[in-house]
Amino acid sequence: MAGSTLRDVARRAGVSIRTVSNVVNGSVPVSEELRTRVQAALDELDYRPNLVARNLRRGRSGMIALVVPELDVPYFAELAREVITATRAHGYVVMLDQTDGDGERERELLGRESRATMFDGLLLSPLTISAEELRSRTNRVPVVLLGEHIFNGSFHHVAIDNVAAAREATEHLLGLGRRRVAAIGDQPYSTGETAQLRTIGYRQALERAGLTVDEDLIVPTQRFHRHLGAQAMEHLLALPEPPDAVFCYNDLLAIGAMRAAARAGVRVPEDIAVVGVDGIQEGQYSSPSLTTVAPDKAQIARTAVGTLLAVIDGSAPPPTETKAPHQLLVRESTVGTGGAGS
Amino acid sequence: MAGSTLRDVARRAGVSIRTVSNVVNGSVPVSEELRTRVQAALDELDYRPNLVARNLRRGRSGMIALVVPELDVPYFAELAREVITATRAHGYVVMLDQTDGDGERERELLGRESRATMFDGLLLSPLTISAEELRSRTNRVPVVLLGEHIFNGSFHHVAIDNVAAAREATEHLLGLGRRRVAAIGDQPYSTGETAQLRTIGYRQALERAGLTVDEDLIVPTQRFHRHLGAQAMEHLLALPEPPDAVFCYNDLLAIGAMRAAARAGVRVPEDIAVVGVDGIQEGQYSSPSLTTVAPDKAQIARTAVGTLLAVIDGSAPPPTETKAPHQLLVRESTVGTGGAGS
DNA sequence: CTCAGCTATTGCATCGTTGCAAAAGGCGCA
DNA sequence: TGCGCCTTTTGCAACGATGCAATAGCTGAG
Numbered sequence: 001m002a003g004s005t006l007r008d009v010a011r012r013a014g015v016s017i018r019t020v021s022n023v024v025n026g027s028v029p030v031s032e033e034l035r036t037r038v039q040a041a042l043d044e045l046d047y048r049p050n051l052v053a054r055n056l057r058r059g060r061s062g063m064i065a066l067v068v069p070e071l072d073v074p075y076f077a078e079l080a081r082e083v084i085t086a087t088r089a090h091g092y093v094v095m096l097d098q099t100d101g102d103g104e105r106e107r108e109l110l111g112r113e114s115r116a117t118m119f120d121g122l123l124l125s126p127l128t129i130s131a132e133e134l135r136s137r138t139n140r141v142p143v144v145l146l147g148e149h150i151f152n153g154s155f156h157h158v159a160i161d162n163v164a165a166a167r168e169a170t171e172h173l174l175g176l177g178r179r180r181v182a183a184i185g186d187q188p189y190s191t192g193e194t195a196q197l198r199t200i201g202y203r204q205a206l207e208r209a210g211l212t213v214d215e216d217l218i219v220p221t222q223r224f225h226r227h228l229g230a231q232a233m234e235h236l237l238a239l240p241e242p243p244d245a246v247f248c249y250n251d252l253l254a255i256g257a258m259r260a261a262a263r264a265g266v267r268v269p270e271d272i273a274v275v276g277v278d279g280i281q282e283g284q285y286s287s288p289s290l291t292t293v294a295p296d297k298a299q300i301a302r303t304a305v306g307t308l309l310a311v312i313d314g315s316a317p318p319p320t321e322t323k324a325p326h327q328l329l330v331r332e333s334t335v336g337t338g339g340a341g342s
Numbered sequence: 343m344a345g346s347t348l349r350d351v352a353r354r355a356g357v358s359i360r361t362v363s364n365v366v367n368g369s370v371p372v373s374e375e376l377r378t379r380v381q382a383a384l385d386e387l388d389y390r391p392n393l394v395a396r397n398l399r400r401g402r403s404g405m406i407a408l409v410v411p412e413l414d415v416p417y418f419a420e421l422a423r424e425v426i427t428a429t430r431a432h433g434y435v436v437m438l439d440q441t442d443g444d445g446e447r448e449r450e451l452l453g454r455e456s457r458a459t460m461f462d463g464l465l466l467s468p469l470t471i472s473a474e475e476l477r478s479r480t481n482r483v484p485v486v487l488l489g490e491h492i493f494n495g496s497f498h499h500v501a502i503d504n505v506a507a508a509r510e511a512t513e514h515l516l517g518l519g520r521r522r523v524a525a526i527g528d529q530p531y532s533t534g535e536t537a538q539l540r541t542i543g544y545r546q547a548l549e550r551a552g553l554t555v556d557e558d559l560i561v562p563t564q565r566f567h568r569h570l571g572a573q574a575m576e577h578l579l580a581l582p583e584p585p586d587a588v589f590c591y592n593d594l595l596a597i598g599a600m601r602a603a604a605r606a607g608v609r610v611p612e613d614i615a616v617v618g619v620d621g622i623q624e625g626q627y628s629s630p631s632l633t634t635v636a637p638d639k640a641q642i643a644r645t646a647v648g649t650l651l652a653v654i655d656g657s658a659p660p661p662t663e664t665k666a667p668h669q670l671l672v673r674e675s676t677v678g679t680g681g682a683g684s
Numbered sequence: 685c686t687c688a689g690c691t692a693t694t695g696c697a698t699c700g701t702t703g704c705a706a707a708a709g710g711c712g713c714a
Numbered sequence: 715t716g717c718g719c720c721t722t723t724t725g726c727a728a729c730g731a732t733g734c735a736a737t738a739g740c741t742g743a744g
Contacts, residue, residue: 003459003482005699005700005701006700006701007700015723015724016723016724016725017700017701017724017725018702018723018724018725019722019723019724021701021702022722022723025702028722028723029721029722030722030723031721031722031723034722034723046482048455048456048459048482049455049459049700049701050398050459050699050700050701051456051457051459051460051701052394052397052398052403052459052460052699052700052701053398053699053700053701053702053729054700054701054702055394055460055701055729056392056394056395056398056699056700056701056729056730056731057700057701057702057703057728057729058701058702058729059729061394061460063457065437070423071413071419071422071423071438072416072419072420072422072423072623074414074416074419077413077414077416077419078414080413080414080440081412081413081414081440084440093439093457094439095407095437095438095439096413096437096438096439096440097435097436097437097438098422098423098426098438113390113391114390114393115393115405115435117345117390117391117392117393117394118393118394118397118403140345140390226623226626226627230627255627256627258627258629259627259628259629259631262629281414281568282624284568285568285572285597285598285601286601286628286629287600287601287604287628287629289601347729347730347731348730348731349730357693357694358693358694358695359694359695359730359731360693360694360695360732361692361693361694363731363732364692364693367732370692370693371691371692372692372693373691373692373693376692376693391730391731392729392730392731393731394729394730394731395699395729395730395731395732396730396731396732397699397731398699398700398701398729398730398731399698399699399730399731399732399733400699400731400732401699
């Protein structure tokens with residue numbers, strides 16, 4: 001009932017604890033006779049190794065944690081799946097943890113009483129926490145950062161080229177002949193840098209096209225959620241001179257924006273074209289389907305996991321910045337039903 | 343570097359290991375003088391308790407695991423958020439694990455070398471694994487089941503009343519005057535029972551309305567994903583006498599179905615009304631927005647977590663079947679833009 | 685001045701497992 | 715018959731923390 005231990009099994013089989021351990025682990029040769037006797041005892045007592053004890057002894061757990069702000073943000077859920085796949089390929093196991101983008105929780109995760117010590121390494125997608133904080137807190141556990149960039153080069157980091165991604169998205173809109181291109185999702189005061197990089201890319205595209213940036217068309221949002229995208233779109237549509245296209249900093253904002261447009265009787269893409277970032281499944285099935293810049297999530301996951309495991313086993317190079325590929329997926333929200341749909 | 347232990351701190355502060363432990367835990371009184379001296383040593387060495395060792399000694403980890411088939415299915419992601427919230431309220435921590443709905447992985451999770459032993463309890467949302475298997479495998483770790491019903495009453499179980507939910511969804515469609523109501527998502531051969539219960543509710547509604555069930559209008563699907571909903575809808579639209587309404591067994595199927603309808607030029611809800619189950623955020627922002635039967639996820643989470651913790655501390659009643667409330671949210675996909683939108 | 689009675693501190697054993705090295709048993713060869 | 719080698723089996727210590735009970739140190743009462 002309370003779970004049998006090696007000792008119980010050993011007593012029952014009339015052998016030493018160590019021999020039972022050898023049978024369980026299979027690493028050391030055990031005579032056929034004892035092996036069967038021990039095996040029988042194992043079965044009868046339904047022995048399960050106590051992994052906590054094993055991990056303590058071995059000094060590693062075979063588990064890494066993936067820490068994301070919000071699991072119900074589809075991008076993170078989809079990324080999590082890829083991370084799990086990539087990790088399993090190495091014989092490791094992933095546990096997920098959510099911080100809610102709450103700085104307090106992120107700190108708690110890394111602080112004194114940190115759960116982090118139970119894992120061999122962390123894949124961290126930080127939202128609020130800042131660079132120095134991170135560095136001062138994670139000097140024990142191997143860490144690889146996903147997405148958010150941290151300035152000083154003290155961490156391994158995997159992300160897409162946010163400037164290029166934003167630029168390409170905006171250029172796509174310009175290439176369709178749109179001239180008043182808005183942006184939804186800037187976060188000028190956030191500690192995170194992703195939004196700011198996307199704003200840079202957006203500006204680059206406009207400038208290269210010889211257009212001046214209308215600051216009123218850049219709508220900041222606190223976070224990247226659907227309802228904030230809708231709000232931002234309502235704001236834009238109420239302008240004296242509304243835009244004819246919007247670059248949204250992620251797909252959820254875009255979906256909210258499209259919803260607001262629909263409710264206002266504004267047609268997408270005829271009246272206003274919409275493009276997002278993230279390449280989430282939801283965008284494939286929205287009406288209209290969503291044009292998006294899709295990061296290669298599988299590649300991000302593989303790189304991040306590979307790097308983390310290298311850090312864990314000590315074979316890692318010094319901290320690297322890795323850029324993962326991304327790809328513009330053109331769908332109905334910019335080119336209508338005639339386009340490369342689905 | 344390798345992480346300092348109580349021993350290191352004790353040596354440095356010139357006190358016993360036990361005293362350091364007392365300072366760290368704060369449970370036993372320590373004189374002001376020693377306390378400051380130990381605290382200084384703790385800070386200098388940046389001591390972090392080894393949670394693995396602590397858990398071994400204490401016999402509990404303060405962590406439970408939530409095991410779901412697929413994290414990128416929005417229902418599970420949203421449920422996970424509620425579970426995390428509910429669990430934190432009790433001072434526990436949740437780790438998420440994904441089985442991919444793969445029976446192999448579910449078994450692995452519960453099998454001999456089970457990770458489960460590292461957690462104080464499991465919230466399990468089984469997909470493939472069957473009743474006897476579950477029982478024979480989890481005799482160690484406290485378990486509460488979510489969603490899928492397991493026949494013999496050997497587990498605590500929390501779910502909505504699937505029959506009633508399906509019946510209400512179907513009745514809603516009938517109440518709008520629809521007479522050829524289809525169903526998407528039956529799984530007559532699955533080990534899981536949820537789909538079968540929903541089919542029962544669907545039939546009940548038709549029968550109570552005095553309609554005969556047209557078996558051709560019940561379209562089974564392997565799983566509950568968007569693309570399968572789209573396929574099923576295409577199939578239905580190709581029938582000689584297509585339906586004027588569809589009850590989809592979850593929101594993803596419904597969203598896929600709506601997408602297929604849009605592509606085929608069939609209007610929702612004018613030509614065909616659509617209702618789903620799950621109440622996921624995505625359905626609020628789709629065009630048209632999706633009518634759905636929404637389980638009270640927060641309530642499910644609270645009940646499940648409360649029950650699990652009771653099982654863990656031994657104060658649990660015998661296994662119970664708990665029905666969580668659900669609610670029909672009427673939106674555009676059944677009543678059009680005139681309805682209780684948003 | 686002694687002793688009970690309290691508080692602060694400590695040592696030892698223990699949680700369940702595995703690494704290490706020694707012990708025990710079997711066999712061939714001289 | 716005796717020695718050494720190889721294989722199987724075992725005992726001990728350790729991973730890092732905490733529960734328990736005993737010790738040391740102090741105060742106040744008789």
